[in-house]
Amino acid sequence: MKILVCIKQVPQKDAPLKLNAAGTWIHEDVSYEVNEPDAYALEEALRQKEKHGGEVVVLTAGPARAQQVLREALAKGADRAIHLEDEKFVQLDSANTARAIHAAIAQESFDLIVTGLQSDDFGAAQTGVLLAEILGIPHATIIIGIEKTDTGLRLKRELEAGHYQHIETTMPALLTIQSGINKLRYATLIGIKQAKMKPVRKVTWADVESKISPNLQQIVRLYVPEKQKRTEMMEGPAPEVARKVVDYLRTAARVI
Amino acid sequence: MADVILVVAEQRSGQLNRASFETIAAAQAIAKETGWPVQVVLPGNQVMPLAAQLAQQSVQSVYALEAPELAAYTSDAYVHALSQFIGEKQPRVVLFPHTYQVRDFGPRLALALDRTLISDATGYKLDAGRLLFTRQMFQGKFTADVAFTGDAPWMATIQIGAFRADTSAAAQAPVERASAAVSQSSARITPHEIFQEAKQAVDLSQAPVIVAVGRGIKEEKNLSLAQDLANVLGGELAASRPICDNGWLPLERQIGSSGQTVAPNLYIALGISGAIQHIVGVKGARTIVAINKDREAPIFEIADVGVVGNLFDVVPALTAEIKKAKAGS
Numbered sequence: 001m002k003i004l005v006c007i008k009q010v011p012q013k014d015a016p017l018k019l020n021a022a023g024t025w026i027h028e029d030v031s032y033e034v035n036e037p038d039a040y041a042l043e044e045a046l047r048q049k050e051k052h053g054g055e056v057v058v059l060t061a062g063p064a065r066a067q068q069v070l071r072e073a074l075a076k077g078a079d080r081a082i083h084l085e086d087e088k089f090v091q092l093d094s095a096n097t098a099r100a101i102h103a104a105i106a107q108e109s110f111d112l113i114v115t116g117l118q119s120d121d122f123g124a125a126q127t128g129v130l131l132a133e134i135l136g137i138p139h140a141t142i143i144i145g146i147e148k149t150d151t152g153l154r155l156k157r158e159l160e161a162g163h164y165q166h167i168e169t170t171m172p173a174l175l176t177i178q179s180g181i182n183k184l185r186y187a188t189l190i191g192i193k194q195a196k197m198k199p200v201r202k203v204t205w206a207d208v209e210s211k212i213s214p215n216l217q218q219i220v221r222l223y224v225p226e227k228q229k230r231t232e233m234m235e236g237p238a239p240e241v242a243r244k245v246v247d248y249l250r251t252a253a254r255v256i
Numbered sequence: 257m258a259d260v261i262l263v264v265a266e267q268r269s270g271q272l273n274r275a276s277f278e279t280i281a282a283a284q285a286i287a288k289e290t291g292w293p294v295q296v297v298l299p300g301n302q303v304m305p306l307a308a309q310l311a312q313q314s315v316q317s318v319y320a321l322e323a324p325e326l327a328a329y330t331s332d333a334y335v336h337a338l339s340q341f342i343g344e345k346q347p348r349v350v351l352f353p354h355t356y357q358v359r360d361f362g363p364r365l366a367l368a369l370d371r372t373l374i375s376d377a378t379g380y381k382l383d384a385g386r387l388l389f390t391r392q393m394f395q396g397k398f399t400a401d402v403a404f405t406g407d408a409p410w411m412a413t414i415q416i417g418a419f420r421a422d423t424s425a426a427a428q429a430p431v432e433r434a435s436a437a438v439s440q441s442s443a444r445i446t447p448h449e450i451f452q453e454a455k456q457a458v459d460l461s462q463a464p465v466i467v468a469v470g471r472g473i474k475e476e477k478n479l480s481l482a483q484d485l486a487n488v489l490g491g492e493l494a495a496s497r498p499i500c501d502n503g504w505l506p507l508e509r510q511i512g513s514s515g516q517t518v519a520p521n522l523y524i525a526l527g528i529s530g531a532i533q534h535i536v537g538v539k540g541a542r543t544i545v546a547i548n549k550d551r552e553a554p555i556f557e558i559a560d561v562g563v564v565g566n567l568f569d570v571v572p573a574l575t576a577e578i579k580k581a582k583a584g585s
Contacts, residue, residue: 013471013529014550017397026394095367120395123532124375126363133364138444139331141360142514158514159356159450162507166448178514180501216372216406220388225399225557233551233562241563242573245545246581248561253543255465255522256489256581 001054003045006115007038009066034069037116041177046077055079061089074195075187086205093215094126102134103208117176132174139174144181262347265298275353277421279414301327307431314426325438328447331361337436339368354413374412395531396554417539465491466520472527476504485575496534512537526567530555
């Protein structure tokens, strides 16, 4: 199976984020990591390759810093990487990101494309689904189990509130992967060494620009959320805070 | 272009979901300011009785968009049927509930119509005649006002719980059957029955007190701290998704969009940052206490009491203090 994994570099979960002066984006001088569901998508691709043979290609779109997540993926066992490298890729809407990816892989044909179900930054949960539409292939979302069959794939799809569904699809197909589908591996020392020798193909903005349309949606303003509730904030030595919380629970909330 | 707000409602196995009513409420709020009437379309097979239920929601009209291929959900059939329907009606706004099903077909539908979809909106704004949708970004750390830069239909999905559903019946609106032509030859996906895993042993939806842990608990062995706190309160232990993904607690104790939705009297969140997917599961809680070392954590947005501190210090102190309080009362 020839598998493409689309991954994204996002700010680290506990990184303190600050707004830019225009209030339209964050200050980008923060620590980054791979988007968590994408890490599970990569792991799943590596496992499928181990079972059925083939190749795992990992792709990201973002500035030079994003190469870090490709290196990590190569160290974990991906065979090669594609980097759509430009600052401008960060601000594309989901449809344009999908178009750019499509343009970058136009010369290849994959049996399976996997990506995380959504990103921790935008959280639009659309790019994968849109890439399937552009490629004209079937897709399935929020997948927590993949089994190759003679005719295609048998998938376990997560639904709300503890419900699940099995579905079957033909290949090629695109799947968006839910966190927790597998246990993530760590890169080995040998893997990290080998990663340095593995090919990374760079794709520039100019290479794909002709396929990109104007964004159809745009962030007008980014801001700290407006409070929905009056929150009583407490801080201080633990015993003192504990007394204050208990006091609140007894007198104000009357729950103990 | 018709000045209409169209809501795409959702049913599964003969039942409407609550999120559809919430989305109608969102449409009605926009309608109040714009004067654009609200219409509803319900895709499925033999869904006229359900369409009649939706018609009691103070809407202008309801369409039952029917075809045998829409009986069991597939994205291909839904995209095909709805792109035709929306293409013909040309509504100004199309709203969907942000369910797993809509996440599956919504983006493809928007692209098939050469439009964009703003996903997981928590509200809207009318800014000099321009319709903006607000949505959370960076895991709830920021809110964004997002504008459409292209032509209508403007499409958006509405976050679960963002609007209050009004399920009280109003005057009956007309219901119309619209048959969808879906070609069967294009079936690339075969759906099977929907199921639940082994019967759930705990029902968190009925628990009066829930102590929930997130990534901040760091190691499995630290769960005992949370369990002790739950014990003195006579409550249940629960968790956000990463904890269950790690296998530290069973999936049935997971709270959030993919797990349980709860409404306890008291919800104590320990080391939970408060990603949207978790918060939608606890919006019904009466009192929320959050303990987190990061004062910017989004969980504090919905908390009644927010403790900024190290949970490994605060939780044992809190357990001891509650023990004392209970002994004294």
